[in-house]
Every structure is written in C-alpha cells, then in structure tokens.
Amino acid sequence: MRFIVADWGTTRFRGYLIENETILDQVSSEEGVSALQKGEHRGVFLKHCGRWLEAEPNAPVLLVGMVGSREGWVEAPYATCPAGVAEIAKALIPVEIGNGRKGHIIPGLFCEPAPGAADVMRGEETLVLGTGIENGVVCSAGTHPKWILVREGRIERFATYMTGEMYALMLEHSMIGRPATEPADQKGFDMGLDAAQRNSGTDGAARVGLLHLLFCARAAVVSGRMASNLLAPYLSGLLTGDEINGALAQFGRPSSVTILADHARADLYVHALARLGIKTELKVPQQALLAGLTRIVREHSQS
Amino acid sequence: MRFIVADWGTTRFRGYLIENETILDQVSSEEGVSALQKGEHRGVFLKHCGRWLEAEPNAPVLLVGMVGSREGWVEAPYATCPAGVAEIAKALIPVEIGNGRKGHIIPGLFCEPAPGAADVMRGEETLVLGTGIENGVVCSAGTHPKWILVREGRIERFATYMTGEMYALMLEHSMIGRPATEPADQKGFDMGLDAAQRNSGTDGAARVGLLHLLFCARAAVVSGRMASNLLAPYLSGLLTGDEINGALAQFGRPSSVTILADHARADLYVHALARLGIKTELKVPQQALLAGLTRIVREHSQS
Secondary structure, eight states, X not given: OEEEEEEEOSSOEEEEEEETTEEEEEEEESOOGGGOOTTOHHHHHHHHHHHHHHHOTTOOEEEEEGGXXXXXXXXXXXXXXXXXXXXXXXXOEEEEEETTEEEEEOOOEEEOSSTTOOEEESSHHHXXXXXXXXXXXXXXXXXXXXXXXXXXTEEEEEEEOOHHHHHHHHHHTOXXXXXXXXXXXXXXXXXXHHHHHHTTSSSSOOOOOHHHHHHHHHHHHHTTSSOGGGHHHHHHXXXXXXXXXXXXXXXOOOSEEEEESOHHHHHHHHHHHHHTTOEEEEEOHHHHHHHHHHHHHHHHHHO | OEEEEEEEOSSOEEEEEEETXXXXXXXXXXXXXXXXXXXXXXXXXXXXXXHHHXXXXXXXXXXXXXXXXXXXXXXXXXXXXXXXXXXXXXXXXXXXXXXXXXXXXXXXXXXXSSTTOOEEEXXXXXXXXXXXXXXXEEEEOSSSOEEEEEETTEEEEEEXXXXXXXXXXXXXXXXXXXXXXXXXXXXXXXXXXXXXXXXXXXXXXXXXXXXXXXXXXXXXXXXXXXXXXXXXXXXHHHHHHHHHHHHHHXXXXXXXXXEESOHHHHHHHHHHHHXXXXXXXXXXXXXXXXXXXXXXXXXXXXX
C-alpha cells in the first residue's frame, strides 16, 4: 500500500511518500511546529506534499509528532496506555486537507508511570510499534529520552527524562558548564557515570542528589580537582547515569534493553548499560518509523 | 574596633564601614565581579571606599565573596575544611590597595563532602562563623543553597545544591516551565514537595529521578492533569524537596536546622522542614555577615 506521511516535529517538517516500508520520495524543511502560527499548517503541508496528493488520489495520509500538540495543526487528545496498534489506529484524529480529503493525526500517548504522576509522548509510540517488540523495555534516546515498557505488543507505560535538554541547559545557560573547555576529553563520560552510580543508592553510599552533583562538577574544576576539558563529558555521563538509575527503578532491571537512537547517541547507552551488565539491541529510528507507520495505516484501512 | 569591608559578589559591590557589628556607613553598586575586567577592581574599591580609607588610616580592610575568585581582584586559594575562625584568619590573602596599605581577602572554603566529590564556597563561611553556632547544621539559602555541618565551632563539611539556579533555568530557558501561567497558585509548592517526598526512597516508592519528575510536571499541565498556574510553585517545591532529600542523606536527619536567609526564602524552608518534623531557627544574613567579619578581623589583628 502506498501512503503519504508528514513527520512533523517541533523544529522540522519531513514529508514522505511510502510503499512497503520503503521511501519513494521525500521532502524536508525547517517549518517545524514551533515556527508556525495557527492556520498555517495546511498550507505548509500542501506546499510540500501537494504533488503526491495529486498523483495518489487514494493514498491514505498520516501525520505524526508534535503536529497533534496544542501548538500543532489540530490538537489530538492523547490516547491512554496501555495502547497497541489497534488502540492507536482507532484513536486517529481526522484533519481536513482540502477537496474533502482527510489526513489522520496519530495521537500521542498519556500514561501514569507512577501513582499521581503524568507522562506524555508524541511520535515515539509509532517508532516503538515499528520495532515489532512484543515484550521488553525500549529506550528511545533523544533530547527527552523515553523508556518504554512493552507488554504483549502494547505500550504498557513509559517515563520521559529531560536528560538531553538538561545537558544543553548546563552548557549554554548555566554557570555549571561555564568552565568547560574544548576539545573535550571523553574520559569524563565514565567519571560522570561513576558519580551517578555512587548516587544510585545501590552500593550503600548516601544519595546526595543530582542538584548537588551538578554543582560539584563545577566545583571540581574551579578548585583545580578536575581538568576543564573533562567537564562537558562528565556532565553528560552524570545526567545519563542519573536517567538510567531512575529508569531501572521504574522498570526493574531488564537483562536487555532495545535502544532506538542514531549511532553516536546509541553508543553512549550501550556503553553505560554494559557497565551495569545489561545487554542492548539497537534499532534505527528511521526504519522503526516506517515500520510503525505501515502497521498503523494497515490497521486503519482495515477498520 | 573600626574596620572597612567590601562584600563583593558576582553581581553587586557593597562597601561598609563597621564598628562593633554596627554599620557606620555603607555604599552599594552594580559593579559586581562579573561586570569587571582584570585590573579594574582596585579602582572600583577606591572610588567607593576611598573616603573611609583616608578618614581611618589604621582601620583593617577585609574583602569577602567572589572578589577572591578567578574572575576577582586576586585569586584567593580555597582554605580546606574543617575550618573555623582561626584557620580562616590565618589564610587571609593580602592585596595591595595603595600607598603600601593592604587589604585582606577572606578565602573561600573547599571540602570533599563525599569521597571523590568536591565542593566550594566563597562568602558563606563568614556568615556561618557569624551565627556563633558551635554544633549543628546550617542551611544558607540562595541561588545555590549550601548545607553546612558545624562541629566545635568549625565548618566540618558542606554541600551545595543548584536549586535556585535550576528553578530559574526551568522557567526562563526550558520547555519544562513554558506552560506556566500567572498569577501562580502557591498550593503547587506543597504538591511539588509531595512529589519529591515520594522520590526520597524513604517510603518504599521507586526513586524515579529528578530528570523524570521535571518532565512529568510539564506533562501534567499539557495533558490537562494540573492547572498551569500551579506549575511554577510545583517546580519550586519539587526542587526544594529534592535538595532537602539530598541534604538529609548527606548530614543525617538533624532535629533542628539553622536557616540563613531573607524572610520570604526562609519561609519556604521552614515550611518544607516542618512537614518532616524538623525544627528551624532563623538567622538574618546581614547580621551574620557583620558578626562573622568582626570575628575574623579580631582574630586577624590578634595574630
């Protein structure tokens, strides 16, 4: 089946013409959701995908990502976990794309990872479905990494960590990262993982807290205890390790985790989890996206 | 004894003429350390304090705060914990102020709050000495709150938390605080303390981690689970509670904590600690500063 997709995130628009999990044609622009005003989305979509709409008058149209957020084209209410392909296909939100033709926005997911807590995703649900995993823990790494528990092919619950954004905040806007110098010495990453490990509470040491450990990283540099070119990788290791501490507390300690990330980022998780004796399997986000979209569009067209 | 002080922080210069813990005259400007280049400090100091130097040719001159940092007038190496008034007075760093007269920079303190960790302060040591506390735990609240263990009148060790800076980062630079609306509903502060308490590991719940709980705060608002005017106080409560979790892990669980802070900020700690059954005693920072400076200048003039 041939279908048209807009993978529409905060900072980028990506259009695809897809058949059998293969990209026949694609387009990309920086007209992400955050760059647009209400009412502009349809025009941007038609500008980039109009020729496919004409050429394929019967192709289904799917939209995925932040396009369904409050700042997006139409706010698509979150579907609730647990959710698999059937629940998500049933919850697609139609949007008018012109001449009576409809596109369908894939809703994000909401869950309560713990009593009283709330968490959301928009887009990662499609990637997770695309991995084809029936039971296991997936880590979708990115600016806001998500750890996702899959049971019997459905997303049971998940937890998001602001690790990547926090790293950027530390280096770009905080006095914590100010003493960092380039070129960075990647040995700092393991030192940061060590610090997070000591703070995990698993080896009897006091859990002194992330807000303290971040300050200590700066203090180590300004007091001459740590070389300034270790600081940035140290912060990356500390934050990644703290995320992993939390994820293992949330989801138990799986023997293996599936990492959904580009190579450079995935390597960090592979390394950090190997130190804890946890195996990893890598999945390429782009392939998972295509597979997940294909599953959803098939389920939708059969219903 | 009459003496001259520059309390010279990152953003402000404050000059005082002091006698018997009383301010006889004072001056203040926005020429903080971060606003000055190397070589400008002496001129700024003389501009503000020159008339006192002339009128009191024999008065000791003390400089305290970030003036001793790498970005300051002269870098004053940190003294090492444990340190009391004797150790600090002995470690004063002389600086030439003109005509052969010397001022003395009060060195900051360095400690290893835990094996392999490093922490530093510049200025708070003087306030803590000014409290006159012989044994106890002090919380010097501010942008970077410091918890300080005092034993037999000496600063034994301390731990800094980037709580206040993190709160500002969340509201000013992060997508976490973006959905926050005014006027804020202060009930959110207790909700944030509740979330931190659940994450303390003391009541059997999983320690899901601060990087996750920060994201959850945003998720609760965008999913309609929490009113947007609760978000900012919620983040304040979550961060303050996480700091307190860490401080209690570091310093045991004292029955009472001395809070060094202005009234509004002190109230938050009084409230948060009262929920945990911990008593608080308040000290006014300005009074503690004057008392601490007086102790150091007396000790120095006797040595």
